[in-house]
């Protein structure tokens with residue numbers, strides 16, 4: 171933690187002051203500002219030491235370059251402001267924030283993290299409030315559970331809906347997706363949960379959804395990967411599945427690497443550049459095999475074999491910022507992506 175001793179303020183020749191950074195006991199922490207702004211900042215920084223100085227600074231005219239900073243959320247700030255005092259997890263929510271018995275089984279091989287974890291009927295989500303989609307979604311699929319039980323019907327599912335257990339500032343809404351051109355892509359697939367209407371219904375909550383390219387991705391190769399997962403579950407004892415978004419850097423024409431991704435709707439829902447899916451297949455003898463995939467969020471030719479999307483598991487972990495299936499030592503896997511682990 172910093173201890174804020176004073177505020178560093180940039181002083182302009184016009185006498186305009188504006189707070190830019192915080193001085194800690196040891197050093198001055200400057201906010202990173204876009205190049206277009208830092209370029210026009212004067213060299214010398216003054217210090218404000220009293221409340222009086224701060225008042226003065228605040229009452230000054232705000233320099234026009236400040237408008238260059240994006241101010242997210244202002245579009246709907248007025249409506250959201252009413253909810254400011256809502257607890258982040260209202261007690262009325264039907265979603266569990268404590269692990270259920272089912273969740274203990276689903277998460278048996280380790281949690282990738284504990285950020286805003288939600289326990290649904292048959293899957294577990296860790297929600298990324300900043301990007302308005304999941305960090306990861308965990309499922310445990312058994313063959314008989316991805317065949318329809320009597321009375322279960324996808325058309326009976328309630329529509330996609332916001333996750334009311336997430337504070338409204340950080341929630342994705344259907345309006346964010348509307349007109350974006352992206353599908354509301356399931357992370358835990360609805361068809362993996364055909365054994366219970368409630369379980370399938372739960373997969374339509376927007377915390378389990380990411381913006382995905384429709385034709386050629388969500389309705390193409392990504393769908394094939396989901397079908398393959400169920401095929402594995404039917405022919406083995408069970409499959410543990412972890413699915414999530416990735417935001418991977420890309421080299422731009424200036425030769426530098428950037429993470430660039432689109433955001434949609436008033437809530438700036440992030441459009442991931444890629445998605446990962448890591449499968450741990452438990453065979454009839456209780457032995458494990460791992461298959462780790464990464465796919466770019468774009469239309470891809472359907473004839474590419476799924477094997478082409480194998481991706482080193484440690485690269486997924488480094489990019490995602492968490493470890494997967496940590497409780498199973500890697501050398502215990504019979505195979506990882508078709509080869510014996512090193």
Ligand SMILES: *[C@@H]1O[C@H](CO)[C@@H](O)[C@H](O)[C@H]1NC(C)=O
Nearest residue numbers: 298299300301417429431440
């Ligand atoms: C949100 O997306 C950005 C995209 O690059 C990523 O760097 C970041 O780790 C994600 N999560 C959070 C909590 O910001």
Ligand SMILES: *[C@@H]1O[C@H](CO)[C@@H](O)[C@H](O)[C@H]1NC(C)=O
Nearest residue numbers: 272310311312314315365366
């Ligand atoms: C499968 O379906 C049954 C019946 O709905 C349920 O009790 C069970 O928890 C589900 N999952 C697994 C992995 O068996």
Ligand SMILES: *[C@@H]1O[C@H](CO)[C@@H](O)[C@H](O)[C@H]1NC(C)=O
Nearest residue numbers: 401402405406451453454455
């Ligand atoms: C698990 O499923 C895969 C894919 O269908 C199959 O090749 C493998 O033989 C299965 N394992 C067992 C033990 O049946």
Ligand SMILES: *[C@@H]1O[C@H](CO)[C@@H](O)[C@H](O)[C@H]1NC(C)=O
Nearest residue numbers: 480481482483484506507511
């Ligand atoms: C997984 O797949 C990739 C791509 O085929 C491969 O490079 C890697 O060695 C595999 N194994 C592990 C442990 O990641």
